[in-house]
Amino acid sequence: MSRVLEHYNYLHEIPELGFQEFKTSAYISQQLKNAGFVVQDNFNGTTGIVAILDSGIPGPTLALRADMDALGHIIDGVHCARHTCGHDGHSSVVLSAAEELIAGHEVKRGRLKLIFQPAEELGAGALAMIAGGAIDDVDMILGFHVRPAQECAVGTAIPAVHYSACVTLEAIIYGQAAHGARPHLGVNALDAAVSAVQAVNAVHLAPDSGWSVKATRFICDAGVTNSIPDEARVVFDLRTAKNEDMVELQARVQRAVEHSVAAYGAKANVTVVKSMPAAVIDDEMTALIAQAIVDVQGEAALMPVRSTPGSEDFFQYPVQRPEVKAGFWGLGTGLLPGLHHPDMHFDLASLPVGVKIFTACVRRVLG
Structure with missing residues (x-):
């Protein structure tokens, strides 16, 4: 039994x-x-x-x-x-x-x-x-x-x-701290991170290929409310029905993050947290x-x-x-x-x- x-x-x-x-x-x-x-x-x-x-x-x-x-x-x-x-x-x-x-x-x-x-x-x-x-x-x-x-x-x-294939990416975005009254002296990591999320939302693969990408975590806190934050962390969830599509999607997301934060004078370190194949x-x-x-x-x-x-x-x-x-x-x-x-x-x-x-x-x- x-x-x-x-x-x-x-x-x-x-x-x-x-x-x-x-x-x-x-x-x-x-x-x-x-x-x-x-x-x-x-x-x-x-x-x-x-x-x-x-x-x-x-x-x-x-x-x-x-x-x-x-x-x-x-x-x-x-x-x-x-x-x-x-x-x-x-x-x-x-x-x-x-x-x-x-x-x-x-x-x-x-x-x-x-x-x-x-x-x-x-x-x-x-x-x-x-x-x-x-x-x-x-x-x-x-x-x-x-x-x-x-x-x-x-x-x-x-x-x-x-x-489906699934890759979890974490982007650590580095800016420069400054007083909230003098934002021109810093690089706001929060602003850069928001831009990165919007840039990733504009990434597209072929509509019939079965894919998705979205931000699933956003952490940014300078510890006080009148300071420009110098670091933000954003996690992205990527999914594709085919393993070969994941290679392309991952490359596009990384490029979108790096280029979008660069426009603010920030830098991004994008790493793979987890990866599972289709x-x-x-x-x-x-x-x-x-x-x-x-x-x-x-x-x-x-x-x-x-x-x-x-x-x-x-x-x-x-x-x-x-x-x-x-x-x-x-x-x-x-x-x-x-x-x-x-x-x-x-x-x-x-x-x-x-x-x-x-x-x-x-x-x-x-x-």
Whole structure:
């Protein structure tokens, strides 16, 4: 019998931020060891976990990946971690699938590899696992995400979710301080930063290419109200449906910021805070997942392939290792009001379905 709700209820109560998932990884690791997996903790010096079940019979290596971190929120003025993206559900589903597969002796050839990854929200977790060699011996990798109610109803699933590329840029704009009564002696970083936001809002790619750019944070405070501020920080969120478009958009945004502040006599230092690639999904893996969905829930449950402007660092795996076939699917959970909302919730009865879909995929490849 699936323990997915037991796992979920525990993990949901101990949300931890990226690379700080100490309790989370300790729990998952112990459950995997109890089940009989060979487990490597603290993978590449992180909270990541890699576990292996080797059949001893020649065959492919199939990896299942789950993310573990929670999101940081400010709620009622208090900084806190909260599972508002469903990573506790992802870890619970993959952990439960692993338990059922090993208990049922379902892996009859090749190897099953489990990757419990930290820091997805930071855009750094997958890269850390890759750098440690987590997928150097992997032929195929599967991941999934709980989906908002607006995209996918409870009782249905999407065989491939094509995520967008996302880059977060921070521009630190340097002016020159001066007294508010003598503005001609300074360079107002606030004015320059406002100009930078307006310049970025005027950036355009082809309308049919699927892209967006917007300012998402603006910080400027000289500490007093009668002084010209000499520094401002602006964060921009960039998204494109294709990886090649992101290269162009990023270059245009950087140029817009640098040139617009220069007109005020200010300078800008633009850096990449976070970068996630657009989806790279293998058709063979999508077909595998689609058949597993039908196996578990029937034809009526199979939804069309879908694109989303959201981002997901899972796609670093196939981008960094193009020889690895990747599949990424969406589970209908009735999730409301939306991902990353402080009050996000979903139908927990959907989680056992996710377990069954993963186990069906593994049986088809390794059974």
